[in-house]
Amino acid sequence: xxxxxxxxxxxxxxxxxxxxxxxxxxxxxxxxxxxxxxxxxxxxxxxxxxxxxxxxxxxxxxxxxxxxxxxxxxxxxxxxxxxxxxxxxxxxxxxxxxxxxxxxxxxxxxxxxxxxxxxxxxxxxxxxxxxxxxxxxxxxxxxxxxxxxxxxxxxxxxxxxxxxxxxxxxxxxxxxxxxxxxxxxxxxxxxxxxxxxxxxxxxxxxxxxxxxxxxxxxxxxxxxxxxxxxxxxxxxxxxxxxxxxxxxxxxxxxxxxxxxxxxxxxxxxxxxxxxxxxxxxxxxxxxxxxxxxxxxxxxxxxxxxxxxxxxxxxxxxxxxxxxxxxxxxxxxxxxxxxxxxxxxxxxxxxxxxxxxxxxxxxxxxxxxxxxxxxxxxxxxxxxxxxxxxxxxxxxxxxxxxxxxxxxxxxxxxxxxxxxxxxxxxxxxxxxxxxxxxxxxxxxxxxxxxxxxxxxxxxxxxxxxxxxxx
Amino acid sequence: xxxxxxxxxxxxxxxxxxxxxxxxxxxxxxxxxxxxxxxxxxxxxxxxxxxxxxxxxxxxxxxxxxxxxxxxxxxxxxxxxxxxxxxxxxxxxxxxxxxxxxxxxxxxxxxxxxxxxxxxxxxxxxxxxxxxxxxxxxxxxxxxxxxxxxxxxxxxxxx
Numbered sequence: 001x002x003x004x005x006x007x008x009x010x011x012x013x014x015x016x017x018x019x020x021x022x023x024x025x026x027x028x029x030x031x032x033x034x035x036x037x038x039x040x041x042x043x044x045x046x047x048x049x050x051x052x053x054x055x056x057x058x059x060x061x062x063x064x065x066x067x068x069x070x071x072x073x074x075x076x077x078x079x080x081x082x083x084x085x086x087x088x089x090x091x092x093x094x095x096x097x098x099x100x101x102x103x104x105x106x107x108x109x110x111x112x113x114x115x116x117x118x119x120x121x122x123x124x125x126x127x128x129x130x131x132x133x134x135x136x137x138x139x140x141x142x143x144x145x146x147x148x149x150x151x152x153x154x155x156x157x158x159x160x161x162x163x164x165x166x167x168x169x170x171x172x173x174x175x176x177x178x179x180x181x182x183x184x185x186x187x188x189x190x191x192x193x194x195x196x197x198x199x200x201x202x203x204x205x206x207x208x209x210x211x212x213x214x215x216x217x218x219x220x221x222x223x224x225x226x227x228x229x230x231x232x233x234x235x236x237x238x239x240x241x242x243x244x245x246x247x248x249x250x251x252x253x254x255x256x257x258x259x260x261x262x263x264x265x266x267x268x269x270x271x272x273x274x275x276x277x278x279x280x281x282x283x284x285x286x287x288x289x290x291x292x293x294x295x296x297x298x299x300x301x302x303x304x305x306x307x308x309x310x311x312x313x314x315x316x317x318x319x320x321x322x323x324x325x326x327x328x329x330x331x332x333x334x335x336x337x338x339x340x341x342x343x344x345x346x347x348x349x350x351x352x353x354x355x356x357x358x359x360x361x362x363x364x365x366x367x368x369x370x371x372x373x374x375x376x377x378x379x380x381x382x383x384x385x386x387x388x389x390x391x392x393x394x395x396x397x398x399x400x401x402x403x404x405x406x407x408x409x410x411x412x413x414x415x416x417x418x419x420x421x422x423x424x425x426x427x428x429x430x431x432x433x434x435x436x437x438x439x440x441x442x443x444x445x446x447x448x449x450x451x452x453x454x455x456x457x458x459x460x461x462x463x464x465x466x467x468x469x
Numbered sequence: 470x471x472x473x474x475x476x477x478x479x480x481x482x483x484x485x486x487x488x489x490x491x492x493x494x495x496x497x498x499x500x501x502x503x504x505x506x507x508x509x510x511x512x513x514x515x516x517x518x519x520x521x522x523x524x525x526x527x528x529x530x531x532x533x534x535x536x537x538x539x540x541x542x543x544x545x546x547x548x549x550x551x552x553x554x555x556x557x558x559x560x561x562x563x564x565x566x567x568x569x570x571x572x573x574x575x576x577x578x579x580x581x582x583x584x585x586x587x588x589x590x591x592x593x594x595x596x597x598x599x600x601x602x603x604x605x606x607x608x609x610x611x612x613x614x615x616x617x618x619x620x621x622x623x624x625x626x627x628x
Contacts, residue, residue: 145609180497199490268598270599
């Protein structure tokens, strides 16, 4: 028997209870995208009830009390964000839906938009009612063509049914939802990058403050929320705080700043597993359970070596590294908002788990990561633009068997100096670019040193063009 | 000489009331033009700018940020075939798939076949990781792309 680590699944009421999905409950039904089906399943009743019986402030309070934290990566409390809007603002106030899910290896928002767009849209409508916004801009990344089409027809249905437009259900509440398509830039997932892009400019993130809640899209107060967060808003308003807090991990009593990790979460599993898929589980499942139980185990009978626990920006865990004073390894950390941070990762991120097997070279993995960030750095801040480029050059050299002993320390040094944490960039892209570099080298240093010493070339060294977008 | 048809211009104009400022229509307009003409020429940029009451340089500034759009002198083929090289796809054979497609079509990524049928590209993660290696055929995902599946698709597209 493994000795359980003290932070393991603290407070989860029934660790092994079978979980019935809520956010993904409808995705396998035929016609799950259509309004009639969604309404037959009780859809939009919550929105109607809110319009009739609740004041906007009550919706804000209910979401805030539930402890719902943003699912887009940073985990900021959703209801709290809404309260940052100026009081009694004459308007307009905007909601931007961040559907620019570009974090590598992440696809949970796509599943929601493609298969159950109305659940997301009901969340958008509830959020708009709560923050007194009459217009929502739904920013969908270009690569999600099917999601875009699914949302387009869902929104058309809503206008036809009188659930969008003017004086919705004779409540006096007006709302328009505008779908806006991106053009293949990762930085548009950063909330102020998204706003700049929406305004028709280069997606260069803005210096904060002012935060978008004070001055956002078109210089008006703006709330930016992630797709999964808004789907959670639908469920929180439908099922209440008690349901939401019966799932996940409550705040650490020893840490007054911990807001807890309540609610269901969509985890995506990708890479070297037998069955990559998106699963919904109460927050706080371990990486091991996700991979072994839900992902069907590591493919081809191999063993996992490294796991990326939440999108590339979060860094890596070494599944063979023992946790202090425990029989467990980094493979056993829970994926709640605090878990990955305890083993040196940046955070939970998008909860997208990518498994790397023991035959894969970490030099190749790191090269892929550096290539991504060098390509997607928006170029506004020098440390990030140059740092990501130089990190790629160094890893590329390493991949060609010409790495030098000092390279690893230089890489860590560059990574340490770029980002909002050291205070050298405007947005967090640089932190996300540095983290996988730091964690890969710190956790797999022996492998990198051996690769440099042997001068072996990567199997992929011959080709690889530069991406066109 | 006008390059945008009146019909296309009207489709761009239809977006204007949706936004508080005309500049916000830049991306929708670029998409409409790019979809139809497979490129956004300098003349098209000028006409978009006129419609949106912007300087052409403002439209161009935005457009060139997104390497997605082909500009003056470049033109997309009939189908744009993106092969994802994100980590999840790389781990399941994307690099081999890229090599294979380049060899089969006789072009490098970023280029278009001589018959103008296929523009081959590599994409950063397209968010189709459960079907890795995956591609985008224009804007629709194609999942679990084996070498055989890629061959069949390229043959179909070149017909």
